[in-house]
Amino acid sequence: xxxxxxxxxxxxxxxxxxxxxxxxxxxxxxxxxxxxxxxxxxxxxxxxxxxxxxxxxxxxxxxxxxxxxxxxxxxxxxxxxxxxxxxxxxxxxxxxxxxxxxxxxxxxxxxxxxxxxxxxxxxxxxxxxxxxxxxxxxxxxxxxxxxxxxxxxxxxxxxxxxxxxxxxxxxxxxxxxxxxxxxxxxxxxxxxxxxxxxxxxxxxxxxxxxxxxxxxxxxxxxxxxxxxxxxxxxxxxxxxxxxxxxxxxxxxxxxxxxxxxxxxxxxxxxxxxxxxxxxxxxxxxxxxxxxxxxxxxxxxxxxxxxxxxxxxxxxxxxxxxxxxxxxxxxxxxxxxxxxxxxxxxxxxxxxxxxxxxxxxxxxxxxxxxxxxxxxxxxxxxxxxxxxxxxxxx
Amino acid sequence: xxxxxxxxxxxxxxxxxxxxxxxxxxxxxxxxxxxxxxxxxxxxxxxxxxxxxxxxxxxxxxxxxxxxxxxxxxxxxxxxxxxxxxxxxxxxxxxxxxxxxxxxxxxxxxxxxxxxxxxxxxxxxxxxxxxxxxxxxxxxxxxxxxxxxxxxxxxxxxxxxxxxxxxxxxxxxxxxxxxxxxxxxxxxxxxxxxxxxxxxxxxxxxxxxx
Numbered sequence: 031x032x033x034x035x036x037x038x039x040x041x042x043x044x045x046x047x048x049x050x051x052x053x054x055x056x057x058x059x060x061x062x063x064x065x066x067x068x069x070x071x072x073x074x075x076x077x078x079x080x081x082x083x084x085x086x087x088x089x090x091x092x093x094x095x096x097x098x099x100x101x102x103x104x105x106x107x108x109x110x111x112x113x114x115x116x117x118x119x120x121x122x123x124x125x126x127x128x129x130x131x132x133x134x135x136x137x138x139x140x141x142x143x144x145x146x147x148x149x150x151x152x153x154x155x156x157x158x159x160x161x162x163x164x165x166x167x168x169x170x171x172x173x174x175x176x177x178x179x180x181x182x183x184x185x186x187x188x189x190x191x192x193x194x195x196x197x198x199x200x201x202x203x204x205x206x207x208x209x210x211x212x213x214x215x216x217x218x219x220x221x222x223x224x225x226x227x228x229x230x231x232x233x234x235x236x237x238x239x240x241x242x243x244x245x246x247x248x249x250x251x252x253x254x255x256x257x258x259x260x261x262x263x264x265x266x267x268x269x270x271x272x273x274x275x276x277x278x279x280x281x282x283x284x285x286x287x288x289x290x291x292x293x294x295x296x297x298x299x300x301x302x303x304x305x306x307x308x309x310x311x312x313x314x315x316x317x318x319x320x321x322x323x324x325x326x327x328x329x330x331x332x333x334x335x336x337x338x339x340x341x342x343x344x345x346x347x348x349x350x351x352x353x354x355x356x357x358x359x360x361x362x363x364x365x366x367x368x369x370x371x372x373x374x375x376x377x378x379x380x381x382x383x384x385x386x387x388x389x390x391x392x393x394x395x396x397x398x399x400x401x402x403x404x405x406x407x408x409x410x411x412x413x414x415x416x417x418x419x420x421x422x423x
Numbered sequence: 424x425x426x427x428x429x430x431x432x433x434x435x436x437x438x439x440x441x442x443x444x445x446x447x448x449x450x451x452x453x454x455x456x457x458x459x460x461x462x463x464x465x466x467x468x469x470x471x472x473x474x475x476x477x478x479x480x481x482x483x484x485x486x487x488x489x490x491x492x493x494x495x496x497x498x499x500x501x502x503x504x505x506x507x508x509x510x511x512x513x514x515x516x517x518x519x520x521x522x523x524x525x526x527x528x529x530x531x532x533x534x535x536x537x538x539x540x541x542x543x544x545x546x547x548x549x550x551x552x553x554x555x556x557x558x559x560x561x562x563x564x565x566x567x568x569x570x571x572x573x574x575x576x577x578x579x580x581x582x583x584x585x586x587x588x589x590x591x592x593x594x595x596x597x598x599x600x601x602x603x604x605x606x607x608x609x610x611x612x613x614x615x616x617x618x619x620x621x622x623x624x625x626x627x628x629x630x631x632x633x
């Protein structure tokens with residue numbers, strides 16, 4: 031019997047889980063303070079071939095042979111919940127969620143097949159103020175977990191609009207958008223050379239791959255792409271940025287041409303220094319999953335990867351042979367194990383092996399390691415137990 | 424402290440392409456020098472650290488952000504399927520990916536051997552040829568000569584190996600040359616530094632092409 035979990039999944043041990051719970055707690059608190067209400071979804075979903083992640087979902091069969099799939103995307107799940115439960119509910123809705131997702135990807139250091147996300151959706155609004163609220167929260171999310179944020183904003187509709195203006199045949203657009211998204215200049219030029227394009231549109235399509243950088247990029251874009259249709263997209267992005275007093279943590283990339291199919295409006299990603307993968311992704315999906323909605327999600331495994339190697343906090347682990355003292359310490363918020371060993375020698379040996387910090391007995395508290403002896407916890411525990419004695423007298 | 428000040432990490436394939444790569448990066452203004460130690464895997468230089476590796480691993484290091492940038496042939500990059508930016512075609516290491524058979528072969532292609540199984544499979548599907556792909560590690564032309572496969576897909580530079588073994592190119596899948604590739608986060612977080620390098624490399628590539 032092989033007890034190792036399937037490839038791309040993992041057991042979560044206490045030290046990792048403590049860090050993950052800490053992240054979830056901090057972010058949940060942040061979103062709650064902004065009025066986002068927590069919701070949860072079933073892990074089992076009806077299999078639906080039109081689901082954006084359908085191809086990469088794990089499939090299961092129900093007893094009646096109905097095809098089910100494991101949850102693979104929170105945005106789609108939220109949209110479906112809103113349609114079922116909030117159809118006649120006053121909008122806007124601010125919802126937050128966290129939990130696990132499953133996708134049949136090839137696992138590597140950036141991707142696992144089972145992964146955790148936390149995120150928010152802002153439903154029933156579509157304007158620059160709503161967009162800016164999400165960008166702001168994206169930025170604050172990274173800061174909340176100790177990372178320096180850079181949030182990159184774009185809109186795949188910008189490239190799509192250039193395609194419209196240039197009359198690019200629809201069957202060529204996916205590959206062309208893909209070349210732009212990879213900033214593959216050679217491939218892009220080769221493909222564009224197949225068409226007869228007006229020089230200004232040819233230039234705009236080639237140069238769009240270099241339209242990235244700080245927010246002044248929008249001014250350059252505005253000069254190079256003077257068409258009313260592209261101007262409208264630039265203006266909306268400018269309106270989002272205008273909501274910020276300080277836009278130094280914001281970046282632009284108008285060559286962001288391929289995102290999740292459901293995004294119809296602006297999209298964004300967050301990066302942090304010294305980490306090669308985006309930590310957060312989001313955008314506006316008006317008209318696809320819901321009439322008006324936008325949101326984002328963060329990958330918890332990515333956050334943990336980006337946080338510089340945090341040492342696990344020193345744990346005040348206690349084992350006790352005195353039930354009264356143990357009960358007293360538990361009331362004061364300590365986690366106290368009850369000793370089940372009958373002889374003290376075995377008890378001490380096992381406790382030290384397991385890295386337990388303190389032993390509490392009839393005679394008081396005793397530190398079991400050098401770190402524990404030097405920690406402030408020892409003093410605090412001694413004081414607490416003394417106080418208990420005084421109160422009893 | 425932000426990591427903006429950290430030294431650039433460059434992934435380069437070992438072999439001749441590494442020397443060519445260092446040369447072109449130097450022309451783009453980076454102070455780089457191979458370590459005198461022949462066995463060195465990491466070359467610590469003035470402006471960057473160079474990681475020396477198999478060409479098929481370059482895109483992996485760059486996509487996952489272990490290296491910020493790298494140089495790799497388009498043939499190898501396509502095969503890897505890795506998601507990176509490729510903002511410069513460096514023009515050197517020019518070659519083409521071709522379908523090759525023994526001279527005079529006119530039968531049906533049912534087995535194709537290649538070091539590039541993904542590109543081969545994509546080509547066969549595009550051309551609606553129903554053939555099996557046999558992944559091999561090297562000297563794939565041998566597969567053709569011995570009958571292990573009816574055809575091979577491999578890179579052709581001058582064509583002299585083909586001529587010597589009485590093999591012919593029957594189709595060209597794509598043209599390839601070296602690409603400067605960049606990690607998606609690095610391009611944005613080290614924007615000014617990398618933009619300068621990209622622009623200089625594009626100028627060098629134009630000179631190379633003339």
